[in-house]
Amino acid sequence: MRDMGIAARAAAxxxxxxxxxxxxxxLRAMAAEIRARTAELLRANREDLERAKNEGRDGAFVxxxxxxxxxxxxxxxxxxxxxxxxxxxxxxxxxxxRPTGIEVGRMRVPLGVIGIIYESRPNVxxxxxxxxxKAGNACILxxxxxxxxxxxAIAACVRAGLRTAGLPEAAVQVVATADRAxxxxxxxxxxxxDIIVPRGGKELIERLARESRxxxxxxxxxxxxxxxxxxxxxxxxxxxxxxxxxxxxxxxNTMETLLVAEGIAAKVLPLIGSIYTNKNVEMRGxxxxxxxxxxxxxxxxxxxxxxxxxxVVSIRVVKDLDEAIAHIAKYGSQHTDAIVTGDQARAERxxxxxxxxxxxxxxSTRFADGYEYGLGAEIGISTDKLHARGPVGLxxxxxxxxxxxxxxxxxx
Amino acid sequence: MRDMGIAARAAAxxxxxxxxxxxxxxLRAMAAEIRARTAELLRANREDLERAKNEGRDGAFVxxxxxxxxxxxxxxxxxxxxxxxxxxxxxxxxxxxRPTGIEVGRMRVPLGVIGIIYESRPNVxxxxxxxxxKAGNACILxxxxxxxxxxxAIAACVRAGLRTAGLPEAAVQVVATADRAxxxxxxxxxxxxDIIVPRGGKELIERLARESRxxxxxxxxxxxxxxxxxxxxxxxxxxxxxxxxxxxxxxxNTMETLLVAEGIAAKVLPLIGSIYTNKNVEMRGxxxxxxxxxxxxxxxxxxxxxxxxxxVVSIRVVKDLDEAIAHIAKYGSQHTDAIVTGDQARAERxxxxxxxxxxxxxxSTRFADGYEYGLGAEIGISTDKLHARGPVGLxxxxxxxxxxxxxxxxxx
Numbered sequence: 001m002r003d004m005g006i007a008a009r010a011a012a013x014x015x016x017x018x019x020x021x022x023x024x025x026x027l028r029a030m031a032a033e034i035r036a037r038t039a040e041l042l043r044a045n046r047e048d049l050e051r052a053k054n055e056g057r058d059g060a061f062v063x064x065x066x067x068x069x070x071x072x073x074x075x076x077x078x079x080x081x082x083x084x085x086x087x088x089x090x091x092x093x094x095x096x097x098r099p100t101g102i103e104v105g106r107m108r109v110p111l112g113v114i115g116i117i118y119e120s121r122p123n124v125x126x127x128x129x130x131x132x133x134k135a136g137n138a139c140i141l142x143x144x145x146x147x148x149x150x151x152x153a154i155a156a157c158v159r160a161g162l163r164t165a166g167l168p169e170a171a172v173q174v175v176a177t178a179d180r181a182x183x184x185x186x187x188x189x190x191x192x193x194d195i196i197v198p199r200g201g202k203e204l205i206e207r208l209a210r211e212s213r214x215x216x217x218x219x220x221x222x223x224x225x226x227x228x229x230x231x232x233x234x235x236x237x238x239x240x241x242x243x244x245x246x247x248x249x250x251x252x253n254t255m256e257t258l259l260v261a262e263g264i265a266a267k268v269l270p271l272i273g274s275i276y277t278n279k280n281v282e283m284r285g286x287x288x289x290x291x292x293x294x295x296x297x298x299x300x301x302x303x304x305x306x307x308x309x310x311x312v313v314s315i316r317v318v319k320d321l322d323e324a325i326a327h328i329a330k331y332g333s334q335h336t337d338a339i340v341t342g343d344q345a346r347a348e349r350x351x352x353x354x355x356x357x358x359x360x361x362x363x364s365t366r367f368a369d370g371y372e373y374g375l376g377a378e379i380g381i382s383t384d385k386l387h388a389r390g391p392v393g394l395x396x397x398x399x400x401x402x403x404x405x406x407x408x409x410x411x412x
Numbered sequence: 413m414r415d416m417g418i419a420a421r422a423a424a425x426x427x428x429x430x431x432x433x434x435x436x437x438x439l440r441a442m443a444a445e446i447r448a449r450t451a452e453l454l455r456a457n458r459e460d461l462e463r464a465k466n467e468g469r470d471g472a473f474v475x476x477x478x479x480x481x482x483x484x485x486x487x488x489x490x491x492x493x494x495x496x497x498x499x500x501x502x503x504x505x506x507x508x509x510r511p512t513g514i515e516v517g518r519m520r521v522p523l524g525v526i527g528i529i530y531e532s533r534p535n536v537x538x539x540x541x542x543x544x545x546k547a548g549n550a551c552i553l554x555x556x557x558x559x560x561x562x563x564x565a566i567a568a569c570v571r572a573g574l575r576t577a578g579l580p581e582a583a584v585q586v587v588a589t590a591d592r593a594x595x596x597x598x599x600x601x602x603x604x605x606d607i608i609v610p611r612g613g614k615e616l617i618e619r620l621a622r623e624s625r626x627x628x629x630x631x632x633x634x635x636x637x638x639x640x641x642x643x644x645x646x647x648x649x650x651x652x653x654x655x656x657x658x659x660x661x662x663x664x665n666t667m668e669t670l671l672v673a674e675g676i677a678a679k680v681l682p683l684i685g686s687i688y689t690n691k692n693v694e695m696r697g698x699x700x701x702x703x704x705x706x707x708x709x710x711x712x713x714x715x716x717x718x719x720x721x722x723x724v725v726s727i728r729v730v731k732d733l734d735e736a737i738a739h740i741a742k743y744g745s746q747h748t749d750a751i752v753t754g755d756q757a758r759a760e761r762x763x764x765x766x767x768x769x770x771x772x773x774x775x776s777t778r779f780a781d782g783y784e785y786g787l788g789a790e791i792g793i794s795t796d797k798l799h800a801r802g803p804v805g806l807x808x809x810x811x812x813x814x815x816x817x818x819x820x821x822x823x824x
Contacts, residue, residue, distance in 0.1 A: 013741065013765075013767075016764065016765060016767070017764065017765055090764065096786065098784065098785070098786055100779070100784065102775050102779055102784070104784075104785045104786060107763065107764070107771075109764075109767070111797055111798075112767070112797065194797055195797070195798065215627070215796070215797075215798045233820070236820040239820060239822055240820065240822060242822075243822035243823060244822075247822070247823050247824075329425065338816075351519065351815050352428070352429065352502060352519070352521075353425075353428060353429055355425075355428070355521070355524070355813075356813065357813055357814060358813065358814040358815075358816060359519075359813060359814070359815055359816070360815075360816040360818065361815075361816065361817050361818060362817070362818040362819055362820055362821075363514050363816055363817075363818025363819075363820070363821040363822070364818075364821065364822045364823050366822070366823040367512070367514055367816055367818075367821070367823055368814070368816075372510065372512065372514070372516075372823070373510070373516045373814060373816075374508060374510055374516060384627070385523055385524065385606055385607070385627075385811045386523075386607065386627045386798060386799040386811065387798040387799040389811055389812060389813060389814075390813065390814045391814070399797045399798065399801055400801060401767075401768065401769055401770065401771060401801060401802065402769060402770040402771070402780070402785060402801075402802045402803070403763050403770075403771055403772075403773075404750075404770060404771070404772040404773065404775055404779055404780075404785075405773050405774070405775075406772065406773060406774040406775025406776075406779075407774055407775075408645070408648040408651060408652065408774055408775070409774075409775040409776065409779070410651055410652060410654075410655030410656075410659070410775070410776045410778070411655060411659050411776050411778040411779055411784070412659075
């Protein structure tokens with residue numbers, strides 16, 4: 001691992017100098033390699049799949065591990081999309097002359113070396129490599145050991161792409177061992193690695209955060225709320241409550257708790273309840289909710305803290321905006337929260353006072369996503385407050401340094 | 413400490429809602445209290461000073477601890493200057509409509525609760541309180557135990573100012589115990605504290621960084637370089653080499669190593685050497701330097717890694733820009749580095765390739781400072797890459813959240 005760190009550090013220095021053209025050429029060449037080596041990639045993936053099946057892995061696991069010609073094409077297209085994004089590196093902004101004569105501005109630069117630890121989704125290998133490269137960073141990728149053959153085959157395509165563009169192959173290194181100790185080394189080599197991005201379940205991320213000696217961009221819980229204000233358009237309220245919960249159940253930006261102002265509850269909750277019942281969504285509500293929705297079971301205190309990631313929803317009738325904001329502050333995870341209201345002043349209070357990475361007015365929480373926000377791609381959604389918060393695209397993989405242009409000035 | 417954390421969290425929620433006027437009123441009232449209570453503050457400070465003398469503290473320590481009518485007036489003026497700065501909070505930037513119809517932008521918001529740990533400079537108490545407040549954050553301040561009486565007296569002024577403006581007194585809490593265990597609690601209460609800013613010596617900061625469970629904005633070494641390129645104006649090269657080293661010896665942005673291109677060494681080094689000799693600056697140089705500067709002693713490998721913070725300078729003659737950049741990458745601390753050159757292409761390479769929080773062309777490294785950069789004030793200089801890098805002003809004490817304005821949009 002130490003040798004990989006040294007090689008990554010040297011490659012990072014070269015990448016920081018690399019022009020946009022070279023980086024884009026590498027990304028397009030990687031895409032071409034993936035298309036050209038489809039048979040080889042599927043063969044490597046089959047080895048992983050067979051082992052997973054022999055080890056009795058469940059269907060969802062095998063699903064995530066599986067590569068198909070269609071997913072490989074998506075991977076190639078993803079790299080081409082990253083090539084088409086604007087290069088964040090090198091721009092100087094805010095240059096202003098100071099009374100002393102010096103001009104001070106900031107230049108966007110790469111972070112350096114990024115370590116990415118993820119579970120058994122081989123598509124992350126190409127995706128993370130592409131994003132790190134475009135932002136001028138070297139990366140060390142450590143995917144789940146169950147995807148080892150697939151990841152190595154993808155890594156070969158990535159290296160070939162780097163070679164084509166004349167960039168150092170060590171710009172993207174994929175850990176080639178299933179040995180779990182490698183992760184422990186990666187998260188403590190602070191001499192060679194500037195930042196760790198863990199992608200995976202909450203338990204993995206919490207453990208890494210405890211043990212890491214390197215700053216992380218990490219993603220923990222998504223206990224997201226939608227608050228239906230009594231000044232909401234009822235039809236819009238129902239539509240958003242439906243979509244935020246049922247459009248996909250397993251994503252971090254899915255609503256887990258629905259808060260309804262008592263002034264609108266009688267009008268919208270019965271209808272929302274029947275929609276959830278029809279879609280087999282289990283409801284857990286307070287007393288006021290259960291009076292209006294007969295299918296709802298009683299909610300416990302713990303339910304309101306729970307990220308269901310499943311067809312289950314917690315519901316609570318609240319007095320007003322204040323009570324909604326207080327509920328979110330107490331039970332929420334500062335990920336994504338939405339208000340549905342026709343009242344501009346209330347919308348503004350919600351935007352300002354709810355301390356979450358995304359605050360949304362009159363739209364579904366499901367929009368909290370790098371693609372939907374126009375970042376082009378995302379490496380994850382940060383629930384941290386420092387550095388990058390919310391969906392993290394290319395900009396989140398960079399930092400800024402101060403640049404000073406003088407004309408011989410010295411300080412008095 | 414836990415009670416302070418709970419109170420700070422509640423105060424932070426109120427402060428996030430507070431308007432610019434209330435915050436500025438509080439800052440001005442704090443300044444007025446400091447002026448009105450000058451006698452009381454000096455009395456408290458005398459208690460600290462007597463104890464320090466009895467404990468045999470050295471002159472520099474006593475100096476840093478001493479308050480005078482003049483330093484109290486500076487403290488009051490500093491708070492008024494912070495009141496005059498633009499409020500960073502609440503602005504929404506970059507709002508753009510997406511193809512789905514939602515509008516996505518970012519709003520600048522406070523970080524929440526900031527813990528500040530510092531040594532025995534009581535002026536930091538007012539300064540840090542003012543900056544945190546203006547950025548909408550609650551803070552818990554833990555100054556050196558040797559300044560306990562002074563800090564408590566300043567804290568009383570701060571609380572009175574908060575009361576005048578109708579803001580919660582718990583917005584600024586000063587730890588009122590000399591017990592060192594308080595620091596250990598402060599840096600591990602991640603439920604109540606969002607960020608730690610340590611201000612003090614490198615040993616203190618390294619220890620805190622090892623033990624903290626909370627992200628930090630921290631300041632480590634300042635091994636700063638000036639590279640005199642062979643296309644430099646010789647007169648400018650001498651002036652900057654002089655100022656960067658000798659204008660003040662003990663500051664983090666003071667030059668510690670002078671790199672001189674071999675093509676200009678014979679022209680400028682003898683003159684620079686005689687300036688240093690006249691100012692009693694000890695020189696440690698490589699062989700090429702010692703041929704040109706007879707007063708220079710031999711430099712060891714370790715000298716080039718050293719932050720002297722004293723009238724000592726390491727000097728090395730290098731072949732060219734490449735060797736200078738390589739030297740800085742190996743021995744530097746990524747704080748502040750400068751090039752003196754008349755060649756625009758070389759200046760641009762230096763700006764881009766030197767990975768430091770400030771990179772400077774044709775000016776003294778001593779400009780790397782929040783006031784000089786126009787931030788109005790600074791809480792410190794960050795040598796971290798994530799979040800805030802370089803001088804940290806109000807903006808560094810904030811974060812951004814995504815705001816989404818919809819019109820009933822749901823995701824397909």
